[in-house]
Amino acid sequence: MRVGLFVTCLVDLMRPRIGFAALKLLEGAGCEVVVPEGQTCCGQPAYNAGDAATARGLALKVLDDFEGLDWVVAPSGSCGGQIVKAYPELLKDDPANHARALQLAARTRELTDFLVNVLKLEAVPGRFDGTVTYHDSCSGLRELGVKAQPRQLLARVPGLLLTEMGGCEECCGFGGTFSVKFGDISAQIAERKARNVQASGADAVVLGDLGCMLNIEGKLRRMGDENTRVLHVAEVLAGDA
Template sequence: MTHATLFIQCIVDGMYPEVGEAMVSLFQRLGITMDYPENQTCCGQPSFNAGYRKEAAKAAKHYIETFEDSETIVCPSGSCVSMVRHHYPELFENEPAWKARAIAVGKRTFELTEYLVDVLHIENTGAYYDGTITYHDSCHLKRYLGVAAQPRTLISQVRGATFVEMKGCDTCCGFGGAFSTKYPDISTAMVREKVKNILDSGADAVVGCDMGCLMNIKGYLTRNTLNVRVMHIAQLLAGKKAGAV
């Protein structure tokens, strides 16, 4: 039996619970059983990226304590997984015991598409989508976790869907956490270009693996009343043909 422990990052938990729901229904369809430790909070990435490592280390210790008994942890975000896998060990340079625990839990924490394709070797999730899709590569997912082929493989197997690459698919959307609020002009110029490339691709939906980027893209789309659907890959992969059970 395949079992996964869910780490549902703060943005999905609080703002986009439907993405978590999609992940649950996708896993149910694939026969993956789940648990969800209720004490999970934030991975500490916002503090780490802003330089507040002591504070990030507190969140990291909490994550490690919450998840270290789990065999396989799956999270629908590349940047949170990158935080756990790559930056947690850096936080405990002077605490060898914690460092060892961080490395151990980091090895068992996977991003959703890397879990499906690399760990479970699943390519066809039995999903259906009627429309044209383009994919946005999130920076941390692609560059720090090396995950770019996995989501494309999964998307290519979605029945009914046509896939088109957009220009600059792996150019940053301008989110960058606090960067987007501290330097709004630069961030906006970046998301404007990203949205232009999405529109130019002709796709009716943009799919991504990180709600941070998608929140930024969606926020710009709705503000400018542009009609493109924004979907987390879990939502796409959980999709079924209308009327199908």
């Protein structure tokens, strides 16, 4: 099985160890992982900003970069959601590429969904001695149905205890360009999320999107919380936390 790893811009630039953790998990499960060197952005920032022309150009590039692979996996619900939901819409007036977009959407999965529902992974290499709480990122939850999958995998991590926080499905306030356009509102939403994380009593908050990670971690640190760890689910599952 040849699997293309869509690394994502944020992972590549801000936290590459998440990409290496995803690679470890996929290869450990027996996949032949292909990481196209020319891959760039999924186009979501342009799409959210209303720049459809730029978003279409990036969509076509992703179609070319990941042509011929059995699956495409992203350690990000937001980038996965862009490929699955937005690409067919962006290319609906281009019959040939619309068909390609539909084919790509059908073989694109968020990482934990792929591990659970395609690979049927029964064991993970990681260990985590402590308590975690899980934040459901908006795009993964609402566009791709990622909810039970990360929790199923975390339940297989030796030493880990999952405790649910209040409002686990509520937005963290990031929302890509939303946090830039509506900074004051975003900050208030992020503070509510951070308070819920703290109230859970967990040693770490775990999630599946780096944008949310950066937003939550930044708010926790600005609130003076230097102890609560903010981790990507791939890091925990791979034992790289």
